[in-house]
Amino acid sequence: GAVVSQHPSRVICKSGTSVKIECRSLDFQATTMFWYRQFPKQSLMLMATSNEGSKATYEQGVEKDKFLINHASLTLSTLTVTSAHPEDSSFYICSAQKESGGNNQPQHFGDGTRLSIL
Amino acid sequence: GENVEQHPSTLSVQEGDSAVIKCTYSDSASNYFPWYKQELGKRPQLIIDIRSNVGEKKDQRIAVTLNKTAKHFSLHITETQPEDSAVYFCAALKGGYSTLTFGKGTMLLVSP
Numbered sequence: 382g383a384v385v386s387q388h389p390s391r392v393i394c395k396s397g398t399s400v401k402i403e404c405r406s407l408d409f410q411a412t413t414m415f416w417y418r419q420f421p422k423q424s425l426m427l428m429a430t431s432n433e434g435s436k437a438t439y440e441q442g443v444e445k446d447k448f449l450i451n452h453a454s455l456t457l458s459t460l461t462v463t464s465a466h467p468e469d470s471s472f473y474i475c476s477a478q479k480e481s482g483g484n485n486q487p488q489h490f491g492d493g494t495r496l497s498i499l
Numbered sequence: 500g501e502n503v504e505q506h507p508s509t510l511s512v513q514e515g516d517s518a519v520i521k522c523t524y525s526d527s528a529s530n531y532f533p534w535y536k537q538e539l540g541k542r543p544q545l546i547i548d549i550r551s552n553v554g555e556k557k558d559q560r561i562a563v564t565l566n567k568t569a570k571h572f573s574l575h576i577t578e579t580q581p582e583d584s585a586v587y588f589c590a591a592l593k594g595g596y597s598t599l600t601f602g603k604g605t606m607l608l609v610s611p
Contacts, residue, residue, distance in 0.1 A: 415598065422606075423603070423604075424601045425543065425588065425601050427598055427599070430598055472540075474543070487533050487545050487548055489545070490535075490542040492542045493540075493541070493542055495540070
C-alpha cells in the first residue's frame, strides 16, 4: 500500500495563531512530499515541494516565511502556517511520492486539513 | 512551465451512460498522466494513470487514452453509477520528482 496520514484533519483557531500540520508516509519512504492548498470548488494549487534534509522549494507567490516547511525524515514533513489570518483559511493537503529512482511514481495524498481562522 | 486544460468543468449523465473527460497539456516533455477522483471534503484518490509509452490503459469501467502527438489525454467511464459522482482531476508530470500540474477539475454528477 501507500498510506499517507495527515493531522490534524480540522483546525479552528483565532487570528494570529500559528498552526502546524503533519504529513506522514506510513508504509513507505518519501524523499519528496508536496503541500497543496485547495479553495472551495477549485483545483489543487501546489504551494511547495518538500525535500528531506534540504530546504523546501516554494511556488511563485507563496511566502516561505509565512508557510514554514520542515522535512526532517523520510516519512515526515510539517507545514506551519505562522500568524494565521482569516485569508489563510483553506483546505491544505499533502502528498508523498515513493522513493523509487524517480521514475514517475504516483503521488499519494493525505486526508487534508481544513483550517478555519476566526 | 506546464499548463493543463481540462474540459468540461461540469458533466451530468444518467446512470448507465458513459462519461468522457478530456485534458490537454502544453509541455511535450511530460510523460506521466494520472487521474484523481475527489469526493467532497476528502483526499484526491488515484484512480488510473498512464505513461507516455502506451496509448491506452483500462481498469474495469475506467479507461484512459493518450495522444502524444496532439498532447491530449482522456478519461472514459462506462456504465456510470451514482457513486461515481465526484470531482475528477487530470494531471501531467515531466518525470522523476517533478511537480504535478493539475487541471481545474470536472464535477461529474451521475443521476439515478
